[in-house]
Amino acid sequence: MQYKMLGDSGLDASIVGLGCWAIGGWLWGGCEHKDAVEAIKASIDNGVNLIDTAPAYGFGRSEEIVGDAIASQRDKVIIASKCGLVWHRQSGEFYFHTDDQALTDKPSKYAVYKYLGADSIVYEVEQSLKRLKTDYIDLMQTHWQETTTPIAEVVEALQKLKQQGKIRSYGVSNVTVDHLVQYGPVASAQQRFSMLYRENQKNGTLDYCHDNNIAVLAFSPMEKGLLTGKMGPDYKFGEKDLRLNDPLFSVASRTKINGMLANIKPIANAHKISLGQLVIAWTAQQKGITHVLCGARNAKQAIENARAGDVLLNDEEIKMIDAQIQTVIKTS
Numbered sequence: 415m416q417y418k419m420l421g422d423s424g425l426d427a428s429i430v431g432l433g434c435w436a437i438g439g440w441l442w443g444g445c446e447h448k449d450a451v452e453a454i455k456a457s458i459d460n461g462v463n464l465i466d467t468a469p470a471y472g473f474g475r476s477e478e479i480v481g482d483a484i485a486s487q488r489d490k491v492i493i494a495s496k497c498g499l500v501w502h503r504q505s506g507e508f509y510f511h512t513d514d515q516a517l518t519d520k521p522s523k524y525a526v527y528k529y530l531g532a533d534s535i536v537y538e539v540e541q542s543l544k545r546l547k548t549d550y551i552d553l554m555q556t557h558w559q560e561t562t563t564p565i566a567e568v569v570e571a572l573q574k575l576k577q578q579g580k581i582r583s584y585g586v587s588n589v590t591v592d593h594l595v596q597y598g599p600v601a602s603a604q605q606r607f608s609m610l611y612r613e614n615q616k617n618g619t620l621d622y623c624h625d626n627n628i629a630v631l632a633f634s635p636m637e638k639g640l641l642t643g644k645m646g647p648d649y650k651f652g653e654k655d656l657r658l659n660d661p662l663f664s665v666a667s668r669t670k671i672n673g674m675l676a677n678i679k680p681i682a683n684a685h686k687i688s689l690g691q692l693v694i695a696w697t698a699q700q701k702g703i704t705h706v707l708c709g710a711r712n713a714k715q716a717i718e719n720a721r722a723g724d725v726l727l728n729d730e731e732i733k734m735i736d737a738q739i740q741t742v743i744k745t746s
């Protein structure tokens with residue numbers, strides 16, 4: 415496993431991080447507690463020390479599971495959690511209603527707001543600390559940005575929490591360059607990035623982070639499993655799975671993407687790695703990307719993803735992969 419600093423935080427994090435959204439169950443058709451705990455433990459056993467979660471992932475469930483899994487090895491992990499997607503109050507910007515029944519032991523209806531008011535951040539951090547069963551969070555990230563709270567207020571709240579030792583560093587997520595300029599120095603930015611989603615490369619966000627020592631944690635690098643090549647035309651999604659009606663996962667789209675993956679498979683074969691590992695390694699080597707957050711629902715997936723942290727592709731291989739990606743991006 416390779417490790418890189420999270421900006422100027424002093425935290426040395428594995429370049430492959432474990433993403434714990436699916437583990438929360440919500441929008442992913444549920445997830446078994448035992449499988450989730452095993453995925454987290456297997457990640458740590460295979461060199462992963464960066465574990466990304468959020469209150470919104472299963473409305474507390476993902477953080478609770480992370481807390482259960484790391485209880486005996488808290489000092490081995492960098493916990494990255496988030497704030498700013500709230501359901502305890504109706505302030506800020508309304509985002510969505512959800513009534514996902516996957517969370518059988520919790521209320522099934524939530525009204526979620528984007529809100530980063532100082533008192534709300536303090537409340538959220540207290541709740542997260544309880545669920546994670548710890549007294550500090552290594553990296554606190556603002557999950558989504560909103561326009562009702564001045565960024566100066568958000569920064570002041572985060573700095574106060576840092577002085578109190580409740581968080582060790584802070585970062586942002588889903589930001590533009592303009593947001594980053596307003597925030598000033600932050601340890602990290604968590605941004606969507608994959609072979610198929612290159613917006614942050616085009617709009618200058620990755621370059622800005624690269625030039626300003628801000629770690630970039632790429633999220634959904636495998637396009638929610640699509641880029642592992644496992645989703646053939648007959649692949650079925652569960653009723654509560656967010657991929658069920660997403661056009662990216664239509665049979666036509668899957669067929670096109672799998673064609674591209676077949677063309678880069680020889681490079682994976684040459685390294686004796688899977689397509690998913692090739693995709694993770696390619697992502698980790700893009701300019702500006704420092705860490706790749708990979709979701710995993712069980713130990714098998716977690717181990718496979720973690721091992722991609724050892725893979726280094728040469729320039730020729732990267733070029734060949736880029737050429738293949740262009741063929742599907744141009745026709746999307």
Ligand SMILES: NC(=O)c1ccc[n+]([C@@H]2O[C@H](COP(=O)([O-])OP(=O)(O)OC[C@H]3O[C@@H](n4cnc5c(N)ncnc54)[C@H](OP(=O)(O)O)[C@@H]3O)[C@@H](O)[C@H]2O)c1
Pocket residue numbers: 432433434435436466467557587588604605632633634635636637638639640642644690707708709710711714715716718719
């Ligand atoms: N900041 C934000 O707004 C934001 C947004 C999205 C995600 N994130 C973070 O980024 C993390 C990663 O993104 P993501 O979970 O959306 O997508 P992803 O990492 O692209 O895909 C994860 C999914 O792919 C499948 N998978 C993973 N490893 C596999 C393997 N080795 N073989 C076969 N299938 C595999 C699993 O789902 P199945 O088994 O069900 O196929 C898994 O849940 C999240 O968990 C979260 O921490 C942040």
